[in-house]
Amino acid sequence: MDWDQEKATATVAEFVRMPGGLLPALHSLQEAFGYVPAEAEAFLADQFNLTRAHVHGVISFYHDFRREKPGYHQIKVCGAEACQAVEGRDLLAHIEKKLMVGAGGTSDNGTFSLDVVYCLGNCAAGPAVMVDGRTYGRVTSQRFDQLISIAQKKRLQQGAEND
Amino acid sequence: MTDQKSTQASTRIFIPADTTALSVGADEVAKTILERAARDDVAVEIVRTGSRGMCWLEPFIEVDHPDGRVGYGPVTSADVASLFEKNFLAGGQHRLGHGLVDLMDYLAKQDRVVFARAGITRPDSLDDYMDHSGMTALDAALEMTPQAIIDEVKASGLRGRGGAGFPTGIKWQTVADAPIDAKKGDRKYIVCNADEGDSGTFSDRLVMEGDPFMLLEGMIIAGLAVGAEKGLIYLRSEYPLAHQRLNTAIKILQDDDWLGDNVAGRGKRFDIEVRLGAGAYICGEETALLESLEGNRGQIRSKPPLPAIEGLFGQPTVVNNVISLATIPAIIAAGGDAFAGRGTGRSRGTMPFQLGGNVARGGLVEVPFGLTLRELIKDFGGGTQTGKPLKAVQVGGPLGAYFAEDKLDTPLDIEAFAAAGGMIGHGGVVVFDEAVNMAEQARFALEFCAAESCGKCTPCRIGSVRGVEVIDKIMAGVDTAANHMLLKDLLTVMEDGSLCAMGGLTPMPVKSALDYFSVDFEPAPRKPGESL
Numbered sequence: 001m002d003w004d005q006e007k008a009t010a011t012v013a014e015f016v017r018m019p020g021g022l023l024p025a026l027h028s029l030q031e032a033f034g035y036v037p038a039e040a041e042a043f044l045a046d047q048f049n050l051t052r053a054h055v056h057g058v059i060s061f062y063h064d065f066r067r068e069k070p071g072y073h074q075i076k077v078c079g080a081e082a083c084q085a086v087e088g089r090d091l092l093a094h095i096e097k098k099l100m101v102g103a104g105g106t107s108d109n110g111t112f113s114l115d116v117v118y119c120l121g122n123c124a125a126g127p128a129v130m131v132d133g134r135t136y137g138r139v140t141s142q143r144f145d146q147l148i149s150i151a152q153k154k155r156l157q158q159g160a161e162n163d
Numbered sequence: 164m165t166d167q168k169s170t171q172a173s174t175r176i177f178i179p180a181d182t183t184a185l186s187v188g189a190d191e192v193a194k195t196i197l198e199r200a201a202r203d204d205v206a207v208e209i210v211r212t213g214s215r216g217m218c219w220l221e222p223f224i225e226v227d228h229p230d231g232r233v234g235y236g237p238v239t240s241a242d243v244a245s246l247f248e249k250n251f252l253a254g255g256q257h258r259l260g261h262g263l264v265d266l267m268d269y270l271a272k273q274d275r276v277v278f279a280r281a282g283i284t285r286p287d288s289l290d291d292y293m294d295h296s297g298m299t300a301l302d303a304a305l306e307m308t309p310q311a312i313i314d315e316v317k318a319s320g321l322r323g324r325g326g327a328g329f330p331t332g333i334k335w336q337t338v339a340d341a342p343i344d345a346k347k348g349d350r351k352y353i354v355c356n357a358d359e360g361d362s363g364t365f366s367d368r369l370v371m372e373g374d375p376f377m378l379l380e381g382m383i384i385a386g387l388a389v390g391a392e393k394g395l396i397y398l399r400s401e402y403p404l405a406h407q408r409l410n411t412a413i414k415i416l417q418d419d420d421w422l423g424d425n426v427a428g429r430g431k432r433f434d435i436e437v438r439l440g441a442g443a444y445i446c447g448e449e450t451a452l453l454e455s456l457e458g459n460r461g462q463i464r465s466k467p468p469l470p471a472i473e474g475l476f477g478q479p480t481v482v483n484n485v486i487s488l489a490t491i492p493a494i495i496a497a498g499g500d501a502f503a504g505r506g507t508g509r510s511r512g513t514m515p516f517q518l519g520g521n522v523a524r525g526g527l528v529e530v531p532f533g534l535t536l537r538e539l540i541k542d543f544g545g546g547t548q549t550g551k552p553l554k555a556v557q558v559g560g561p562l563g564a565y566f567a568e569d570k571l572d573t574p575l576d577i578e579a580f581a582a583a584g585g586m587i588g589h590g591g592v593v594v595f596d597e598a599v600n601m602a603e604q605a606r607f608a609l610e611f612c613a614a615e616s617c618g619k620c621t622p623c624r625i626g627s628v629r630g631v632e633v634i635d636k637i638m639a640g641v642d643t644a645a646n647h648m649l650l651k652d653l654l655t656v657m658e659d660g661s662l663c664a665m666g667g668l669t670p671m672p673v674k675s676a677l678d679y680f681s682v683d684f685e686p687a688p689r690k691p692g693e694s695l
Contacts, residue, residue, distance in 0.1 A: 019476060020438070022458030027400075027439055048458075061460040061617075062441035064400055080362030081557055082593045084607070085520030086548065118444055118561075118611065120401055121365045123593065124218035124518060124525025125183045133403060137186035137221075 003039040007032060009047075016047050022058055026065055035066040063117075071106040071113035073151050075099065076130040079116035082123035091127045092116065094141040098148070111152075173206035174252045177225040177232065179282060180211040181372040182404050183365075188239060189222040195240040196224075199247055207252065213373020215282030216527025217269055225264055225282075228254040234264040269543060274505065275529045276493045276513045277486060280374050286408050289415050292376040298421070300492035304384045305429050307495075312388040313339060316491065318499030320511030325356055325447070325484030326559065326588040326664075328510075328577045334481060337471035338389040341479035351391035352480040353382050354456065354470075355488055357398040357405070358440050358447040361560025363591030366515040367485035369527055371398070371405035374489075375412035379435060381491035383426060385481055386433040394435040395475070397452050400442055409437050444561075444615040448663050449482040451617055462617045463663045484589070486515060507533035510576045518544045520557075520593035530575075537571035540594060551596040555604070555680065559588025561611050562668035564675035565601065584675065586668075601680035605673045606634045612669040622657040623666025629653060630673070640686035647684075650677075 011032045015021035025044060030036050036059055045052040059065050077092050092103065095114065101107040103116045122128035125137035131147050139147070178184070178193045193209050200207040217223055223236035233254040235246060242259060249257040261267050275281070284291035292298070304312050317332030343351060355378065359367040370378055382394040398406055413435050416422040424432050443461045445451045450464035453475050474480025490512070494502050502512045510532035516539055518525045523545035530539075540546070540556065547553050555565045564585035566573070573583045580587045595604075612627035633650045637643050654670035661667045677684065 020456050020458040023441060023455065024438065027441070054459075057460050058458070061462075062443050064440075064442035080611075081561060081604070081607070082363045082519040082591075084604075085593055085595045085599065087598075117401060117442065118615070119360055119362045119364075120182075121359060121368045122183055122186050123363045123365055123520065123591070124522070125187055125221060126519070128186065130401075135182050135186045137183060 001033045003033070003037045005039075005043065008040065008043055012044070012047055022048055022050070022055070023062075026059065026062075030065060035069055038067065063115075066113075068106070069110075071101075072111050072155060073132055073148075074113045074115070074130075076115045076117045076120070077103070078118075078120045078122070078126065078128040078130075079103075080119040080123075082119075083126040083128055086126045088127040091129070091139060091141060091144065095129075095144060098141075098145065173208045175208045175210055175227040176252075177210045177212050177227075177282075179214040179221065179223060179373075180286070181214040181369060182402070183218050184214055184221040184223070185404070187221050187237070191240045192222045192224065192238050192243065195243040196246075199243055203247065205252065210285060212284060213281050213286050214369055214527075215264070215270065216278060216369055217267075217524070218526040219524045220261070223282075226251055226254060228263075230254075230263060231266075232264045234261040234267065235259045236261065269524065269526070269528075272543070273529050274513050274531055276502065276505075277370070277377070277490050277515055278374075278527060278529045279493070280377070281369060281527070282373065284374065286373050286375055287411050287415070289376060289412075289419060292374070296496065297376055297492070298380060300495035301380050301383055301421070301427065304387050304495050305427055305431070309339060309388050309390060312384060312495065315495055315499040316388070319490075319494040319502040320499075320506070320509070321487065321490055321494060321502065322510070322577065323484055324486035324490070324514070324589065326361075326586070328587075331483060331487050334471055334483070335385065335388050337469065338391070338479045338481050341472045343479065344473075344477055347477040350393055351389060351478050352475045353385045353389070353391045353394040353488075354449075354452070354475055354480055354482045355382055355394065355396040356447065356449060356452055356482055356484050357396050357402075358452060359402075359485070359589065360399060360444040360447045361562075361589050361591050363519040363557065363593035364517050364560060364589045365519070366517050366527060366590060368402055368405055370485055370489045371402065372408050375405075375408050376416070377492055378409075378485055378489045379412055379416055379422070381488035382435055383421070383433050384491050384495060385483065385488060387431060389479070389481055391479075391481065392432045392434070394433065395456060396435065396437045397440060397446070397456055398437050399440045399446075406437060406439065413437070443617075444611075445617045445663075445665055448617075448665065450663075452482065453480070460617070462619050463665075465662055486589075505531035507531070507574065507576050508578055510578070514575065514587070514590050516575065516590045516592055518592050518594070521548045521596045522546070522592075522594040523548050523550075532574075532576050534575050535572050536566065536575060536592070539575065539592060540571065544592075544594065547594060547596040549596050549598075551598065553594060554597045554599055555595045555601060557593045557595070557604075557672065558591070559586040560591050561608060562586075562664055562671055563588050563591075564671045565604065565679065566675070567679040570679075584671075584678075586671070601676040601683040602634065602638055603683075605676035605684075606631055606638075608669055608672040608676075609634065612665060616665055620661045620663075620666050622660040623669070626653050626657045626666065627669060630657075637684055638686050643686065647677075 012025040015025040220236035225232040451461040609630035
């Protein structure tokens with residue numbers, strides 16, 4: 001979604017007076033817009049009475065905050081040791097090939113964003129992958145392909161309902 | 164969380180609803196059981212609990228039986244038909260059956276203090292919690308003086324479970340004795356570090372998803388002990404389910420006056436709020452965590468001042484790990500001495516270890532300190548998942564050492580591990596079979612440090628990047644002797660010149676890989692004519 005000042009103002013209103021409210025405000029903006037649009041920097045600096053440099057520094061520090069529009073499906077693959085021990089690296093290679101996107105990127109058609117994260121906390125049932133906010137365990141290449149086709153079907157259904 | 168088919172003579176089936184169980188299809192199993200029961204016109208009641216922590220058996224379902232709960236797992240939707248055919252509702256024999264859950268070796272051999280209720284109670288039921296001795300410690304604490312609570316924690320010998328192992332009672336004493344800085348505000352804080360970022364660790368998650376009231380009770384007691392009126396849980400964003408469960412539990416306690424302006428009607432104030440992290444590993448370091456809570460970049464602070472004296476918003480602050488705080492109710496309820504009676508050396512009490520990676524029976528193992536690493540991996544874990552020989556074990560997360568087979572007899576004791584060149588940390592144990600290449604793991608440790616360094620100390624920020632390059636050169640066969648020396652030098656600079664454990668301990672896994680698995684660092688022989 002594109003920047004909408006009014007919507008942004010309403011979104012962050014409850015955090016402006018909260019001590020340390022900048023992170024919760026950024027989370028809520030990201031939830032509302034899908035990412036943290038560039039306009040948010042000056043906007044938040046104004047709202048929180050901070051310098052733009054400070055706001056920029058915070059946004060760029062945290063891996064979670066996206067500065068570009070994400071793909072429709074967000075895939076997070078656990079890249080930490082416990083998943084490495086159960087062929088997580090091979091799974092990541094498969095996923096990159098399957099989705100035609102490298103870690104940290106969004107596929108050209110805007111369908112998938114792929115990120116490597118350090119630990120989904122599912123270390124005794126790895127490899128672990130998060131698809132659209134839900135964690136899956138014991139993911140093989142085959143199971144990943146199934147998960148993706150289910151997610152895409154859901155999207156098509158939703159699209160049909162919205163039409 | 165209860166789907167009631169019929170109140171009359173319905174059989175209760177317990178299905179965990181933690182991330183691991185859900186990640187392998189627990190919801191689908193529950194749905195299939197309900198459908199099948201409806202078809203057969205059998206009355207069942209599905210109760211969604213936390214997890215027992217036997218992750219390899221998930222989805223692990225339990226059926227109420229006069230002798231106790233009978234367990235089956237790992238159950239998939241496809242197994243449901245045969246479970247009904249074998250009459251699992253009456254505890255019937257089935258190839259996935261494990262008999263009475265309480266008698267299962269994996270659980271019977273543990274000494275569960277923190278995880279006593281795990282998998283038994285519903286995470287969103289205060290009644291369940293109180294039926295299983297929940298809130299008795301808080302009741303007792305409300306009758307005690309703050310100093311008496313602190314003395315009990317000191318007597319327990321509890322040391323921080325987040326990894327540093329600092330005595331919790333002493334930290335609390337410091338905060339209790341530190342004055343509020345009236346220029347900066349009017350209160351002290353209890354901050355719960357729930358940024359469980361170490362790979363191979365999930366005990367905090369299991370507590371928050373399965374028994375959240377226990378953590379909240381521990382935080383309220385901490386507040387009473389040190390005179391703090393505000394608790395903040397800094398939760399990692401990778402745990403969305405824990406976020407929901409904590410918020411639900413906090414709401415229930417607020418509605419029931421366990422939290423708020425009049426805790427349990429005794430005129431004490433304490434409230435708790437959850438704040439989400441944003442995917443930065445370094446925010447598990449306590450001062451970076453405080454910076455993040457204040458709305459800043461998660462850059463670490465130099466110590467002193469200690470957070471206990473000048474912590475969140477400049478006020479005296481207790482920063483404790485989830486498990487440390489979750490252990491408090493058991494300590495207050497049974498007395499510090501009972502906890503201190505377990506364990507070995509200066510590592511007192513029980514520790515929830517987490518077995519993960521390439522291990523046959525991965526899960527949560529809470530035992531007193533003192534067991535050997537081998538007993539943990541072989542007796543509980545059952546060796547590797549693939550059945551291939553074990554090659555390496557990493558204990559204590561990404562900053563912990565890799566041990567080879569010959570170090571497996573090290574006792575699980577904070578000092579013994581340090582003496583062996585490793586650390587127990589938050590209790591994560593990640594097992595690797597022979598397929599692992601340790602040069603690749605060493606490279607990863609540095610790569611991870613480069614990605615997650617907060618950037619404050621140059622040896623950590625730049626050294627990690629240079630370290631990756633040097634390992635790449637070694638593996639490519641470029642000036643190997645000189646580059647080995649350079650790498651050693653670099654690691655020493657990181658150890659000596661970094662303020663926190665990120666830069667200071669990243670060398671640990673790298674060095675252990677170099678020391679015990681030097682063969683893996685020999686460059687692959689080049690094919691004739693192949694250039695570098």
